[in-house]
Amino acid sequence: MEKEANPVYKNQAYGQFRELFYSYGADGKFEKNVGFHGESTRVTLQQAWDLFNDRIEEARQKVKAGLASPILYYMEKTLVTPLDLSMHTGIMVWRVKRHLKPKVFKRLNEKTLKRYAEVFNTTLEQLKNVD
Amino acid sequence: MENKKIMIDYKHRQAGHCESGATSNLFNFHGIEMSEPMAFGIGNGLYFSYIPFLKLQYAPMLSFRNLPNTVFHRSMKYLGVDATVIKNFKEPNESMAALDRNLEKGIPTGMQVGVFNLTFFPPEYRMHYNMHNIVAFGKEDNDYWVSDTVMELPQRISHEDLQRVRWAKGAFAPKGKMYWINNVKKELDIKSAVEKGIKKTVYEMIKIPFPLIGVKGIHWLAKDLKKWPKKHGNETASFYLGQIIRMSEDFGTGGAGFRYIYGAFLKEAGEKFNNPELLEASVMMGNAANRWREFTYLGARNCKNRSKPEEDYGKLSEMLHEIADMEKAVYVKLDKIKI
Numbered sequence: 056m057e058k059e060a061n062p063v064y065k066n067q068a069y070g071q072f073r074e075l076f077y078s079y080g081a082d083g084k085f086e087k088n089v090g091f092h093g094e095s096t097r098v099t100l101q102q103a104w105d106l107f108n109d110r111i112e113e114a115r116q117k118v119k120a121g122l123a124s125p126i127l128y129y130m131e132k133t134l135v136t137p138l139d140l141s142m143h144t145g146i147m148v149w150r151v152k153r154h155l156k157p158k159v160f161k162r163l164n165e166k167t168l169k170r171y172a173e174v175f176n177t178t179l180e181q182l183k184n185v186d
Numbered sequence: 187m188e189n190k191k192i193m194i195d196y197k198h199r200q201a202g203h204c205e206s207g208a209t210s211n212l213f214n215f216h217g218i219e220m221s222e223p224m225a226f227g228i229g230n231g232l233y234f235s236y237i238p239f240l241k242l243q244y245a246p247m248l249s250f251r252n253l254p255n256t257v258f259h260r261s262m263k264y265l266g267v268d269a270t271v272i273k274n275f276k277e278p279n280e281s282m283a284a285l286d287r288n289l290e291k292g293i294p295t296g297m298q299v300g301v302f303n304l305t306f307f308p309p310e311y312r313m314h315y316n317m318h319n320i321v322a323f324g325k326e327d328n329d330y331w332v333s334d335t336v337m338e339l340p341q342r343i344s345h346e347d348l349q350r351v352r353w354a355k356g357a358f359a360p361k362g363k364m365y366w367i368n369n370v371k372k373e374l375d376i377k378s379a380v381e382k383g384i385k386k387t388v389y390e391m392i393k394i395p396f397p398l399i400g401v402k403g404i405h406w407l408a409k410d411l412k413k414w415p416k417k418h419g420n421e422t423a424s425f426y427l428g429q430i431i432r433m434s435e436d437f438g439t440g441g442a443g444f445r446y447i448y449g450a451f452l453k454e455a456g457e458k459f460n461n462p463e464l465l466e467a468s469v470m471m472g473n474a475a476n477r478w479r480e481f482t483y484l485g486a487r488n489c490k491n492r493s494k495p496e497e498d499y500g501k502l503s504e505m506l507h508e509i510a511d512m513e514k515a516v517y518v519k520l521d522k523i524k525i
Contacts, residue, residue, distance in 0.1 A: 069310040073338055075200045077446035079472035085223075085450035089200065089338070095486030099428040100310050102489045103243065106425060133302070134243060134314060135356070143355040174355070176303065 057091045064101055107134055118185045124160030125185045126151075129175040143174045196294045196323035198333040198340045202447055205257040205319040206231050207335030208296050212321065215294055216370045227451030228264055228376075228383040229257030232444055233390060236403040238410060242357070243313055245429035248407065250444050252390075254298055254317040254358055258365055260386070264379035268368040274361035278353050281362030282345065285322060285330075288366060294323040294333075298363040300354025306334070306341040316358040322348075380455050381525045387448075392517045401514045408506035415499050423499065424492045431482045431489065442482075445475035445513075455525075463523045467516055474512040481505050 064070050070091060078086050114131040117123040130140055137155075141148040146167070153159050154167075165179070172182045196215050199222075201207025206226035213220040226232070233252040240247040255271065262269040275281040288295045300316040301307050324331030328345045352362045391400040398406055407430070414423035434442065449471035456464030485502055488495045 064310065066309070069308070072308040072336075074336060075202050077202050077450060079446055079449060079475055083453075083469055083472065085446060085453055085468075085472065087202075095431055095482045098486045098490050099431045102425065102428045102492070103313075103432065104310070106244070136241075136244075139314070139356055176350070 057093055060091050063094075063097050066104070069100070069104075070097060107131075115185060121157055124155050124157045125182060126160060126171060127155045128185045129171070129177065129182065130155075133175055140174070144170045146170065191324075191326050192289050193324040193326075193331065194289070194292055194294050196321070196333065199335070200338055201335035203231060203251070203257075203444060204335050205229075205254070205317075206447070208319045208321050208333075209258050209261055211333065211335065212294060212296060212367050213370070216367055218370055218374060221454060223447050223451035223454055224376075225261055226257060226444070226447045227387075227455065228379045229259075229261035230383055230386050230390065231257045232387050232448045233399075234401070234403050235399045236407045236410075237398060240357075243429070245426050246410075248403075248430060248433055250434055251317075254319070254360075255363065255365065258296065258319075260383070261379070262367070264382045265374050265376070267370050267374070269365065270368060271363070271365040273363055278349050278362065281352060281364070282349055285364065286325070288364075289322065289325050293366050294321050295364050295366045296321045297352055297365075298360035299348075299351040300356070300360060301351070302354060303347065304334075304351050305343060305347050306337065308336075314354075314356055316354050316356060316360055377459060377525060380459075384520050384523070384525075388517045388521045392514060392521075401510050401517070404506060404510035404513070408503045408510065411506065412500055412503040415495065420493050420495055424489050424495065427485050427499075427502075428489045431485050434478060434482055442475035442478035445471060445478055449475055452520075459525055461523070461525060463519070464525070467519050467523070470512070470516045470519065474509060474516060477505070477509050477512060481509065 060070055073089050073091060076088050076090060078088065080086060111128070111131045114123065114128045118125055118128045130137070135143065137148055137151045141151045144151070154163065168179055168182060172179050175182065197211065199207070199211055199214070201210065201222045203222065203226060206222050206229060209229060210220045210222045210225040213225065230252055234250060236246070236248045238246045259271060272284070275284070285295055285297070297320055298316070299318050299320055300314065301318045302312055302314050304312070304318070320332045320334045322330050322332045329342050330345065330348050331340055332343055333340050352360055354360060394400055397403070411427070414426055418426070449468050452464050452468035452471055456462070456468055481502065484497050484505070488497050
């Protein structure tokens with residue numbers, strides 16, 4: 056736990072919240088303190104977000120190059136796997152995996168697209184175009 | 187009807203663990219002074235499980251706390267309090283209408299939510315984690331006032347956002363689960379509740395005949411941890427190690443996976459019932475928790491320099507074995523104590 060916010064995150068909005076921490080001192084007292092989270096949390100959280108951001112960026116490049124459908128980008132952006140996505144949308148896994156192909160994606164009907172848009176919290180327009 | 191303002195006189199207190207914080211705040215609202223560690227201990231918040239064949243955010247799943255709603259449910263059961271839990275609703279609209287009805291009656295209501303779309307939550311924590319708990323205590327226009335014990339102050343959230351997080355999907359989906367206390371007797375038998383709570387926790391940590399839960403789970407994790415760098419390479423091994431550390435640090439537990447809170451509970455109970463053995467157990471728990479903290483501190487150094495580990499994984503694994511033994515000693519001691 057630390058008293059000051061430490062600007063270690065690459066994203067400036069991170070690490071700005073004060074939390075409550077318990078600790079145990081040598082005198083046998085359990086203490087409660089309010090402060091910013093410590094270094095090990097910061098390191099591991101940054102590590103996780105690095106991995107997620109790499110995957111999102113990779114997916115974006117693929118979509119732009121026409122190798123994958125926008126669903127791949129939004130799937131990575133919401134930090135889920137095809138299996139999770141299948142649970143969220145109620146579409147079977149093999150169908151979700153097929154929808155990752157641009158050719159198949161173009162033929163999808165509005166009903167299916169709406170299901171995806173609802174899970175990704177986007178409009179249909181946004182779903183079709185990745186910026 | 188839309189513009190009616192409801193504000194229940196509910197006192198928000200920040201806490202380390204979301205559900206025991208919510209439970210202790212709800213008790214407080216009904217006039218029973220109960221600290222967070224007490225609610226956590228009676229409600230069996232402490233747990234350990236390691237599930238290598240399920241992946242959470244690309245790394246093996248593990249948990250330092252019990253299943254969602256255990257703390258509330260068990261503390262109500264052991265204390266004999268009249269409370270209601272609605273496990274799931276069929277329709278999102280129905281769940282929001284039920285919440286509105288409760289607020290109109292003046293009942294602060296706890297809810298299970300997912301944090302990924304929770305608008306006021308710290309952005310660095312917004313991953314798929316469906317076991318968070320918040321308490322709604324007011325409504326203004328289209329917005330709700332909620333008390334999230336991770337945050338310092340009560341927060342405001344819109345109707346649509348609240349519905350979205352209450353219907354978050356995936357593992358442990360909340361399905362609009364909500365709970366509240368109806369009424370509390372004047373005299374609560376805290377002593378027997380503490381006894382039942384400790385007994386159940388001891389059972390869950392050392393007596394379940396399954397190798398991935400409790401102290402045995404920690405040993406299993408230690409064995410696996412040693413193999414990760416050879417099996418998956420340094421990058422992935424450090425990411426998996428990062429997952430252990432993230433889980434043991436999640437939501438302000440002080441970096442020991444809720445062991446500090448449990449130690450504080452043992453100490454409080456020991457002082458309340460004048461039991462020196464419980465106090466001794468609390469010291470042992472505190473030491474084990476400090477060891478957990480050292481483990482996360484050393485482990486985090488491997489996550490900083492990902493391809494070249496600074497600490498030997500064998501050493502970290504031995505440390506975990508040692509922690510497991512330290513914890514086991516506490517539970518064996520607790521098993522024999524009569525309060």
